[in-house]
Amino acid sequence: MLYEIKLHSNIKYIKVSPAFESTRTGAQGPMLLECKNINYQYPGSDTQVFRDLNGRVADPGFHALFGPSGVGKTTLARMICGEIKHFSGQLITAGLERILYTYNLERLPGWSSVGEHLQLNTPTSSRHRMDELVASFGLQGCMDSRFAQLSLGQQNRTNLARYLLQDFDLLVMDESLANVDEGTKEKIILKIKQMFPDRAFLYISHNVVEVAKFCKQVFVLRNFHKFPQAIVLEGRNYTGGPGVDKKKLEHTMLEIVNAL
Amino acid sequence: MLYRRLYQFFMIYFLGLASLMAIKYGLQLSDYVIPGPPEIASTGLRVSGRYLLNVLNTLAVAILGHILAIVLATGIGIIGRLTAWIGSFIRVAAYNIQAYPIVAVAPIIFILLGDGLSSRLLIAAMICYFPLLLSFVGIFSEPVPEIEHFFESTRRMTWRLQIKIRAFENIHKLITVVVGSATLAMVGTIVAEFIAANAGIGYSIRIALYQSDLAKILVALFLIGICTSLYLVLLEWIGYRIRRRWAIPEGGLK
Structure with a gap:
């Protein structure tokens, strides 16, 4: 109270x-x-x-x-x-x-790989978390792929990871x-x-x-x-x-x- | 791609020629009205060199006009996406202006600019500009929320990124529109030359028309078809390369 x-x-x-x-x-x-x-x-x-x-x-x-x-x-x-x-x-x-809002139908732009996108859109303050997040989300094998090449589950995890790396x-x-x-x-x-x-x-x-x-x-x-x-x-x-x-x-x- | 385009053109051209011969022999028309195959062949051998240079001249103007139209449509398309009313205004204006047949406006252009390169270029650009503009405004104004949302909410969105996203997502449409409008650019240039210019294959066709020489016109049509097909193939190849480079990583899909 x-x-x-x-x-x-x-x-x-x-x-x-x-x-x-x-x-x-x-x-x-x-x-x-x-x-x-x-x-x-x-x-x-x-x-x-x-x-x-x-x-x-x-x-x-x-x-x-x-x-x-x-x-x-x-x-x-x-x-x-x-x-x-x-x-x-x-x-x-x-x-x-x-406040950020993310939903499961979001996509990453298709012109670069998932790894390039994360590198480019992760603030410097969160860079140290990137490898840990990628590893614990099971995304190591997806870094060189384009978003459209991933399974639906991998796409959702990738999208969530990039939001978690924001402020x-x-x-x-x-x-x-x-x-x-x-x-x-x-x-x-x-x-x-x-x-x-x-x-x-x-x-x-x-x-x-x-x-x-x-x-x-x-x-x-x-x-x-x-x-x-x-x-x-x-x-x-x-x-x-x-x-x-x-x-x-x-x-x-x-x-x-x-x-x- | 090249083989298919040329094959399709030859099919259509020789079907048309066969129909013409069927009419000639069916109605027993004289060689003066519709020349026979030997005369068409001999005219072809005699004028094809000169006509090829004329077609290339026309094609060069058409390509320049096409590029000009693409640049203008891209610029106005980008401006048109700024607010709903600007986009709507541009679309309505483009619909109204393109309702005027360019052939009707062409004499004014020739009176103002003369019968030189600038008139041919302007007419070629105008005839393919409006279809390009309508498509570009539509594509650049249409949000792709499932991609743009991240950049909007993290405040990373810039106008360049927005255009890049929308262009990338609609790359097939953009390439189809650009390839489709190439034919219009060629048609526009020939129409301009036919009306009043002093060079190009349209001008040669006009002279042949004055001489009532159908054989020359048929040779000109053959060369126009070949060159237009080659230009379309070139555009399709560029579009294919852009798609490959942008959408699919080196080494193909994993």
Whole structure:
């Protein structure tokens, strides 16, 4: 409770009066991502995506955005990274100055090899991490290939690796590990958690097991006619080492499924 | 590529010639109206050297006009992608201007610029410019979000990189449009020469028309077809080399 008060003291709130006037408030201080009474419908569409959406995810760590297809996960992700601006309500991104959003359909330009692209687009401050990331993502054999020559799983891992090498405070990963086998996926998530303990991640996935097992907080997004539209639950936040407690994991999974 | 192009041209040319002979002998037309094969062959031997130089002259102007049109279309295409309204304005203007047949505008150009090289060049460029422009504006204005998103969100996007991405992703379309417009450049130059110029194969055809010498016209058409086919093959080869160099690494696919 004390912690929450401290967080709020670092946030500049802006008064929002008319409908469809959005506020995206950033402030220095501990990391906080908070939605306050967000309403949104796509321009030219009658279908409302969000109705008084509220929820918050705090602190660095590997968090999840979970929900059924079409519920608005990608829309919310695009709001968070600033691609969608015209919504009503408040989106507070305290301590998250550099927000990146990546999705699984992204491609690298085809005129250079994967290795050349990574070399060219990795900031100097992250160069030392490149070899480690490439090795732990199992991409050593892909460096001389063009992106189009890789398998779908390799493409997704390559794309994620290049984002991880950028300067960011929050990385929204929209199904970034689709087409990657379970073992490699676990290895990658644990590596991300180990390499970037001070950064925040918002992992969008449809896999309840991995969301429950690996994530610290799970932002469960429900259909807009349910109230509240979002529920935030605690995940097991598995970081490796001894196996996760199966009973607790099952309990978390049940909580997530019941929240939908 | 070369063999196929020439083979296709010979097929079409000799089919046309055979149809002409069928009409001549079917309707029993005199050699004055449609000359027989021996006269066409002897005319070919007599004028082909001079006509070949004329065709090469025309081809040189067509290539220059084509290059000019490509450069202009690229420049305007790049400007057209800046904002939606500029792109839209350029497209609408290009659609309206190209609605005028260039043959109708050509006399004005000849009156203003005379019957020299500049008029032929301008008409050749104009006739292939608008189809190129419409394609280039369309291609350069169309985002490739799955590639551009990374550069936009990491603030690395520059206009050069944006053009490079869009051109690379549409390289097949660009090459097809450039090759297709080459024929238009050749047609434009011949039309210009036919109307008022003082050089080139179009000018020679006009003289042959005044003399009612169909054999000369048939020889000119043969040489035009050969040279145009060779130019198209050259463009296709350049396009192939660009695709190979840009899209596929040395040593082929892994």
